[in-house]
Amino acid sequence: MKRLILISIFFSFLISSKSQQDAMFTYYMFNHQSVNPAYVGSKDVINATMLNRSQWTGFEGAPWSHTICVNTPLINESLGFGLSFSNDRVGPTVLNNLTLDVAYHLDLFSDHKLSMGVKVGGNHSRFDLNKLELDNQIDNSFMVNNAKFMPNYGFGLYYYTPKFYFGISSPHLVNYDFNSTQRHYFLIAGALFKINDEIKIRPSSFVKVTRNSASTLDLSALLILKDKVWAGLAFRAPFGLVLPSSKNGGGYALLAGININDQISVGYSFGYSLGNQTFKYNGGTHEISIRYDYLYEVKKVIKSPRYF
Secondary structure (H helix, E strand, O other): OHHHHHHHHHHHHHHHHHOOOOOOOOOHHHOHHHHOHHHOOOOOOEEEEEEEEEOOOOOOOOOEEEEEEEEEEEOOOOEEEEEEEEEEEEOOEEEEEEEEEEEEEEEEEOOEEEEEEEEEEEEEEEEEHHHOOOOOOOOHHHOOEEEEEEEEEEEEEEEEOOOEEEEEEEOOOOOOOOOOOOOEEEEEEEEOEEOOOOEEEEEEEEEEEEOOOOOEEEEEEEEEEOOOEEEEEEEEEEOOOOOOEOOOEOEEEEEEEEEOOOOEEEEEEEEEEOOOOOHHHOOOEEEEEEEEEEOOOOOOOOOOOOOO
């Protein structure tokens, strides 16, 4: 039964590859660089972020995603530079993506800034169908090992202050027939509200739009205590719906994390999907977030909240 479900999921993945293709993370609010190159250099530190997502744990061939991003401000903080790498696996399919991110930051007024960024790189896609376990292992239809490198580029705009941010981007503008890619557009927005000296609330939103697929909306809210620990709730649903449902799909997630010190923070999330018939066969979706900020010796404080 598991083998049959795995093959069904794989082919549904190929059929739906014309829709949502970029990896989805519950901790999207810590993953801005992957989707918007204009984000790089927006903090006064060298920032490194790693996210690991294990979807439908315990289910053979389930999706697994990993991304790591590094960025830093350059030349009096007017320029930002970064590198992004991601690795996505679904059954016998593997997608590796490596990009160079560059952004220019323009001072507007007070603490308001607008940055414009470009993303240049490419991805290597591989479909290794001969790894599938079949009743007839000599089926020529499955004796295929296709791989191809596809260069790409993207753009982004990012408006930010110490209290809120907003961004629009399309990180992959070139479509390829090899894996039926489609151009994605992303909208990100968030804010930081100070309740008192010990409590802050950070709401975030993430909209994904692409052709031949329903647009989706991620919403989350983190409660931050003493700038030390946080906990919150997130959900994903088709755009236009208030909440996920078993009929329309989507899912919920719980998030929690801690700032170990001024430089290192870690987070964890657990999520489950609605409308997913395979949920009873797996242990849900788990994510781990690790962030590192290298503080320059000449800077005693961080000008903007570390949560952006």
